[in-house]
Amino acid sequence: MTPGWRVLNRPWHDTNVSHCDVCGRLLPDRAWVFAADGRSLDSCGPDCQELYETYVGPLRELGELHAHH
């Protein structure tokens, strides 16, 4: 898939919030969606994709990240 922005269209009465799959920050209005390790990840933006590709992904491959993340 090609990375890109997805707008989070929540109705005003929906009180749920979304979080970045990479860093955990709030996603207030939109998500930068990219594919990694065979799944689609919602993130804050290209910066978080870069963080995944240079840090989270390589560590995950080494098995150094804990399971619940």
Add this chain to the structure above:
Amino acid sequence: MTEALTLDQVGLHVLHNALANIAAEMALVMMKTSYSTIFNEGLDFSTVLLDRSGQLIAEKNYTPSMMGAIPNTVRWTLLEFGEAFFEPGDVVVHNDPYRGNCHIPEHMLMKPIFRDDELLGFAGAIGHLAEVGGKAPGSFAADATDVYQEGLRLPPVKLMEGGAYREDVWRIVLANHRTPRNTWGDFHAMIGALNVGERRLLALGERYDLHQVISGAQALIEYSERRLRAEISELPPGRYTAETMVEDDGVGRDPFPVRVAVVIRERDVIIDFTGSSPQVRGPMNCTYVVAASAAYNAVFCVTDPQMHIPRNSGCYRPVRIIAPAGSVVNVKHPGPSVGGNTDLQPKLIDLLLAAFAQAVPDRAAASSGGSSSNLLFGGVHPDTGRYYTNYHFDGMGAGGSALADGNDAEITRHSNCRNTPIEVFEHRYPLLSLNYAMVPDSGGAGRRRGGLSTTRTLRVTAPEITFSALFDRCRIAPSGLFGGHDGLGSQLQMRRAGELDFQPFDRAAGVASPTKFTNVVLRHGDEVRYRTPAGAGFGDPALREAELVAQDVREGYVSATAARRDYGHAS
């Protein structure tokens, strides 16, 4: 006629001072006009200026624990609602822990600053309201199991609209806080600060060309970012890990782990909390922005302890934070989080400094007391017949570092608040302070000694008060570094009127936890005695200079017995 503002080093320095002074004047307004002691004595608030996109450009940061929230609350509100949400004369309030605030008591008030129809930026005031409803007077429910028990949650809504009261919102807020008069006064103190910030920024734009001021603020942000990246590039690159245990969550009795990896790269640093406990049932979870505050606090301690770099959004950019949602460092709805801000955050800072100590041992510190030692009480005041509540804290010890002994009686390195003087305390609340002192021998021994904790005994002078507490570091003491000894842990006890002995609250009042409980009823003559946790020692005590040990004994910080036992000192 406007003056020229050249954006060279001198001009930027002048501009930085001008913006910082606006934030400082806003803070003075809050201190001088607020009703609650937590604002006018404790200074548990910060005032800020932000640009049009919500980036921080200047601050008066009394309370570093709010650092993570400040750059996020306004920006995320802007992103969620859009610029069109803000009109001239509006004031928006927001305390939602799931949308960028620290915990339920922390309220961010933000005011858009317009010149004509152009949005220039925002004035902001963030502070801990002393009472916001929920299950316990003082809104600090140490045994809460969801956010609804902690108080009234406000997503971004308008308190003022076009300069007029949004009376429906005020009515809801005032009806749900136990001390609405204080809320009224404290909110108006915050609004007054915002009005001053607005006026002063516009006046600065009259004195200099307004768009040069805005360009200069952007240049200051970029300058701070360059400076912090340069400091980070001086640190030894690598991945440094640390782990700590928190003694309980306020509901159960089991300890839980928090883990961090500090990854120093060429131009940035990653603070990775992956592997920390899933969120717990009680209120010791923290929000994302609280974990971020801890991260910024530790990074700034290590890279720029003298605060030479202007504090604005540029300082935050080189710090990348990973706090998995649903974990104890990033609570998800409906998890409670009131104690995460006050009692998990200082432990996160200690944890981060323990990780940094592996890279830069001379810039780290041993564990601090690591608890705000929160006491809450309320009732009908016998002198006034009015309902009152208070959120109270006392100082603990800071950890020793390579450079110095830990500070004594400091109200946590993340909150940096002041204590309330006994005269003010006794005038406002029906409690008599029978003693108030630092605790000798409490600081962990070390080449640099841990700071001393404090102790106080209170006697109830009203027919009845409702008493709650959230203490920590009672069973797991603050840990020493590089051979330094642990600091003395905390203690909290009570004695019913006429009884001989003090007892822990679980035995005396039948609550589940001795240090985290709500709504214990105390009556006239009952007494509460507590000791806050002390700082841990840094380095082998045998290496402490003999003259410093002698001075400690002479001045009562260390007893002759402890000097012999811990330092081998014959006094």
